[in-house]
Amino acid sequence: MKASRHSSIALVNKTAPYGQANGQESLDLALAAGSFGQDIRLYFIEDGVFQLLAKQSPACIDAKNFSKTFAALTFYDIEHIYVCRDSLKARSLEPKNLCIEVEVLSKNELQQHLSQHQHILSF
Amino acid sequence: MILHKVSTSPYADSALSHCLKLLTADDGLLLLQDGVYALTHHAYQPELANLSHLYLLADDITARGIDSDITLANATQIDFDQFVALSLKFNQVMSW
Numbered sequence: 001m002k003a004s005r006h007s008s009i010a011l012v013n014k015t016a017p018y019g020q021a022n023g024q025e026s027l028d029l030a031l032a033a034g035s036f037g038q039d040i041r042l043y044f045i046e047d048g049v050f051q052l053l054a055k056q057s058p059a060c061i062d063a064k065n066f067s068k069t070f071a072a073l074t075f076y077d078i079e080h081i082y083v084c085r086d087s088l089k090a091r092s093l094e095p096k097n098l099c100i101e102v103e104v105l106s107k108n109e110l111q112q113h114l115s116q117h118q119h120i121l122s123f
Numbered sequence: 124m125i126l127h128k129v130s131t132s133p134y135a136d137s138a139l140s141h142c143l144k145l146l147t148a149d150d151g152l153l154l155l156q157d158g159v160y161a162l163t164h165h166a167y168q169p170e171l172a173n174l175s176h177l178y179l180l181a182d183d184i185t186a187r188g189i190d191s192d193i194t195l196a197n198a199t200q201i202d203f204d205q206f207v208a209l210s211l212k213f214n215q216v217m218s219w
Contacts, residue, residue: 045145114125115125
């Protein structure tokens, strides 16, 4: 589904969840913007796909399991979550390994999608 | 038409390599800060030399003493005012 050029924001997540705070910050932004009715779409590429893994238990490294929050995105009217197929494949992952339903995109689809947004924020 | 902005050294992280995967023919690539070290990287030189919209922040090249011999013929060196203009010319800016 095409995002409308004039209202949408792409949040592109490229980093793994616990080494840096990027993932948590991106999610906080998504929830805040979602609360204000912004058209937000999330993209997960490269190591960012690791944020979506289903079986994370980071309590043992004193980190919060923010992946639980992905399931709540739908309540903030954030329905479009896209994942890069090549990035999954390179990391021996499949959509069934992820904690939520996502739309898997080829490189070409990803390029097309990103070019449709008014703003791109990367984390 | 996205302006992709790479500001880290390709010897230190994968920003440039990830960016090049998604770059389309219409997109621009701007190398700035440590991103300009990509000019010295043998593995990236051929691909960079083929880009039709390659921009380099001139001050960052000068500051780092990068040899003008290796700045590519297809690249446009820009100053900060042109950087602003460029970010308006492209539809979006994506920072890697």
